[in-house]
Amino acid sequence: MFGRWFDVRALRIGDPADHRVAIFFSDINDRKGMEEALRRLNDTLEQQVQKRTQERDRLWSNTQDIQVIVDGKGVFQAVNPAFTAILGWTSEDAVGKPLFEFLIPDDEGLTDRALQHARVQSLxxxxxxxRHKDGGFRWISWVAAPDGDLIYASGRHITAEKEQAEALLTTEEALRQSQKMEAVGQLTGGLAHDFNNLLAGISGSLELMQKRIDQGRFTDVDRYMTVAQGAAKRAAALTHRLLAFSRRQTLDPKPTNVNRLITGMEELVRRTVGPQIHMEVVGAAGIWPALIDPGQLENALLNLCINARDAMPEGGRITIETANKWLDDTGARQHDMAPGQYLSVCVTDTGTGMSPSLIAKVFEPFFTTKPLGQGTGLGLSMVYGFAKQSGGQVRIYSEVGEGSTICLYLPRHYGETDEDDLAQKIDEASRAEQGETVLIVDDEPSVRMLVTEVLEDLGYTAIEAGDSAAGLKVLQSDVRIDLLVTDVGLPGGMNGRQMADAGRERRPGLKVLFITGYAENSVITNGHLDPSMQVLTKPFAMDALALRIKDLIRTP
Structure with missing residues (x-):
């Protein structure tokens, strides 16, 4: 029985004089064992708690991340040493003060919303x-979670990462600017080369005309005049291509039956590509109309067919095919377009094809694979600009040795085409009616002079103004004005569109013809003109100006 724990009790029994005592032994060895085990457990738990506390304190003190405790109002209850190391503020500086005192003002709204969120759930x-104590600032990335009335937050110092990201953006922007300047240099060089050639033809022809007139040799004048006019037209075509590339070309969109348009220009294309090329047109039945500038689509198709011909020096086949396309979300993403209904016009050749690296460059201005002097490099860039400005897209499908397919995707027009308008032949401009007056506003005297000559030849009364202020003064007077003809870029505090809008406040029915070198955004919105407004792109033929003026004035 020894070696065990007993609980011993003694009780007196009987007569006290007998001196008798009863002794009771209770075995409590198991209880004592449990008590000892409990004591050892308590000691272990205390050690564990002490160890965990020490670990937490070491983590709180040694972590490189900021650890803070704030109440629901955002007042600091505790901050760890990393707070001081990163921000410079000591515990005495921060504890008891609202965190908003340490924030950059622009970030207070964001932080307040985050604090409201962290009161009820993890952030x-x-x-x-x-703000850093030295006057600068530091970027901190926070996570937080509530515990009772307090919020425990951990912040990681990310200033270096932010600076690296900003440096990367700066470098990328510098690279884009470098690439842009390289493209501008290429564009300028090609443009200067082509325009110098054209100007040489114009100026040389004019000099020879002057000499022949002085010599009385008038028979050669027409020939030199033809050369000069041809060079001027080629210069105009070059600027139109440049504007199409930059997507700033003036478009005159109309509901167009593309099958009929292709049929109308088929003979021209056949003659252009030559007898070595077999051409086939496959027009889909029930083709949707497209809202496009038909003249620009003709130019685009002609350019595509010329490129296809040049890719087949030994001859081959060109196929022009139209189809209705309905692009869902997946197809639209693949084509970099908005979902919807489109009309596709594809030109396929059996030529040399293109490598992926070549496809990536073909839409760049003045990029060409043709020998020097045989191409401007603006054909496909013009096609691309036309498609994008029309709200569509252009895609190339090609493999080396397997030919190429270039597809224009043009937005569907929901409505019918005006067949009569497509077939309409404009008659010669008749003379003006009595008293009809046109206001011409342009800062270039030579343009005003030419337009005035055309108007007076047609019997109109012409009023000239050299800037927007002078033009607006006339529009706000009581003088009869049947039509405003104005440039877009004007001196005088307003552009042509702003002047026209101001004039329409006094003359709501005023009709406007913009004559401009390019379509500014203030005049054209998504390729569409306001009612009773038209645009004529410089340079233009005088006959075209006369017809456009008469058409506008006669339009109800």
Whole structure:
């Protein structure tokens, strides 16, 4: 029985004089064992708690991340040493003060919303800027979670990452600018080369005309005049291609039956590509109309067919095919377009094809694979600009040795085409009616002079103004004005569109013809003109100006 724990009790029994005592032994060895085990457990728990506390304290003190405790109002209850190391503020500086005193003002709204969120649930990562004691700031990325009335937050210092990201953006922007300048240099060089050739033809022809007139040799004048006019037209075509590339070309969109348009220009294309090329047109039945500038689509198709011909020096086949396309979300993403209904016009050749690296460059201005002097490099860039400005897209499908297919995707027009308008032949401009007056506003005297000559030849009364202020003064007077003809870019405080809008406040029915070198955004919105407004692109033929003026004035 020894070696065990007993609980011993003694009780007196009987007569006290007998001196008798009853002794009771209770075995409590198991209880004592349990008590010892409990004591050892308590000692272990205390050690564990002490160890965990020490670990937490070491983590709190040694972590490189900021650890803070704030109440529901955002007042600091505790901050760890990393707070001081990163921000410069000591615990005495921060504890008891609202965190908003340490924030960059621009980030207070974001941080307040985050604090409201963290009162009730864990906070997703947010980033804000804390003032450093030295006067600068540091970017901190926070996570937080509530515990009772307190919020425990951990912040990672990310200033270096932010600076690296900003440096990367700066480098990327510098690279884009470098690439842009390289493209501008290429564009300028090609443009200068082509225009110098054209100007040489114009100026040389004019000099020879002057000499022949002085010599009385009038028979050669027409020939030199033809050369000069041809060079001027080629210069105009070059600027139109440049504007199409930059997507700033004036478009006159109309509901167009593309099958009929292709049929109308088929003979021209056949003659252009020559007898070595077999051409086939496959027009889909029930083709949707497209809202496009038909003249620009003709130019685009002609350019595509010329490129296809040049890719087949030994002859081959060109196929022009139309189809209705309905692009869902997946197809639209693949084509970099908005979902919807489109009309596709594809030109396929059996020529040399293109490599992926070549496809990536063909839409760049003045990029060409043709020998020097045989191409401007603006054909496909013009096609691309026309498609994008029309709200569509252009895509190339090609493999080396397997030919190429270039597809224009043009937005569907929901409505019918005006067949009569497509077939309409404009008659010669008749003379003006009595008293009809046109106001011409342009800062270039030579343009005003030419337009005035055309108007007076047609019997109109012409009023000239050299800037927007002078033009607006006339529009706000009581003088009869049947039509405003104005440039877009004007001196005088307003552009042509602003002057026209101001004039329409006094003359609501005023009709406007913009004559401009390019379509500014203030005049053209998504390729569409306001009612009773038209645009004529410089340079233009005088007959075209006369017809456009008469058409506008006669339009109800």
């Amino acid at each position: 997703p990562v947010i980033e804000n800027r804390y």
